[in-house]
Amino acid sequence: MREFLYFLARLGIAIPIATLTWIITVFIMDLNLFLASIAGILGGVLPFYILKWFQRRSYLKSLGLSVQEFQYIKNNLKESQQKISRLQGRIFQIRSVSAMRQLNDLTKISKRIFHIVKKDPKRFYAAERFFFYHLDSAVELTEKYTFLVAQPIKNKEILESLEDTRKTLLDLSSTIEEELMKVLSTDIDTLKIELDVAKKSLDRRPMERSRKGM
Structure with a gap:
């Protein structure tokens, strides 16, 4: 249950960032759709895994385990x-x-x-x-x-x-x-x-x- 809630939290942050990245690269930076899509995916994947790392670190700290x-x-x-x-x-x-x-x-x-x-x-x-x-x-x-x-x-x-x-x-x-x-x-x-x-x-x-x- 804890892992599922953590996963939802990561998605709740990663998806809006990915969407915002795509919008910026298309309408402001004027990139083509292919490059904008790659930028959008990276914009979502990076915060997803960074947040996952922080969540895991916080959880292990609460357990007192390395x-x-x-x-x-x-x-x-x-x-x-x-x-x-x-x-x-x-x-x-x-x-x-x-x-x-x-x-x-x-x-x-x-x-x-x-x-x-x-x-x-x-x-x-x-x-x-x-x-x-x-x-x-x-x-x-x-x-x-x-x-x-x-x-x-x-x-x-x-x-x-x-x-x-x-x-x-x-x-x-x-x-x-x-x-x-x-x-x-x-x-x-x-x-x-x-x-x-x-x-x-x-x-x-x-x-x-x-x-x-x-």
Whole structure:
């Protein structure tokens, strides 16, 4: 949404400048239509990208991130989105209802972390282990699990492997939930402070009323 609004702002400035440039080059400078059109396009493109640079710089400054850090986080988010898509694509390949529900919950938590970090890139550092280790493990284990489930032979060894994998995914799901709590820790701390302030404010009211009554 932010990028779309920035884009509209750039267009709102670039189009009038491009139009004004074209009018000036045609009616004042008396250039032919071809050269005037090129000048008009340049007159719109230049402010569009200059404004884009300033918008990005202002946004990164508000986040407290450098251009390199932002690009680094952006690349990792792009990779993690592909991994989450792979994870989600395996849900309906599992025949067990409980395992399907488990994988669905795991995917939901992973998507939640992804969207929070995408909205506030600075939180990426609170969930680095999720992006670099836990998400990869979840994808690999899920793909191996679905591969074994699809096998026509279900001997003791395969059944044990399936059970071990399911238990490991359950543990991994709990670990990723902890990662989500880390990402939300700032919001939780802020909420606690706001609640404390609200409670103190509510506690003062009866005292103030009693003083007024006196």
